[in-house]
Amino acid sequence: MDVSQLSAEDYASADRVQRLLAGSFGPSPTLFRPMRSWQDFVVGVEAGFDTTWIWEYYNDLSRRGWLHEALPLLTPTLRALCQPVIERWDARYCAATGPIKPQGLLTSRSSTQGRWWHDRFPLLIDHDQEIPLPPSWSPEPRRLTE
Numbered sequence: 001m002d003v004s005q006l007s008a009e010d011y012a013s014a015d016r017v018q019r020l021l022a023g024s025f026g027p028s029p030t031l032f033r034p035m036r037s038w039q040d041f042v043v044g045v046e047a048g049f050d051t052t053w054i055w056e057y058y059n060d061l062s063r064r065g066w067l068h069e070a071l072p073l074l075t076p077t078l079r080a081l082c083q084p085v086i087e088r089w090d091a092r093y094c095a096a097t098g099p100i101k102p103q104g105l106l107t108s109r110s111s112t113q114g115r116w117w118h119d120r121f122p123l124l125i126d127h128d129q130e131i132p133l134p135p136s137w138s139p140e141p142r143r144l145t146e
Helices: 008-025 032-048 051-060 062-073 076-096
Strands: 097-099 120-122 124-126
Touching: 008 062, 008 076, 032 062, 032 076, 032 124, 051 062, 051 124, 062 076, 076 097, 076 120
Parallel strands: none
Antiparallel strands: 097 120
């Protein structure tokens, strides 16, 4: 990402986004931290999601939610720098996940309000048999220990 072409207006839009979204998603020191956080999460899903932290999975998706909220608020220049990076990690996330099996209204597409990443589950997991998997994760993901 070439930031040498960013203007004072671009930096101001990044600062404004951080202030506007801080209450909803927690503090974010820089625009690039949520991008890096999404990248790290995707790498973890690709490697095999540890279901010991299954209760954190949907919470971790808020990283992508922050980016979803932030992008429209950025200047066109800054958005043009960020969007391709986010799209590459989104594609990798899609490759490492499968669509959830709808389980009534709670997992319907309308319930996620266009946040498609909530409608997917990891295809490869490191799973403790004592931890139940959500019924929407169907067919059951492949296990690292298989």
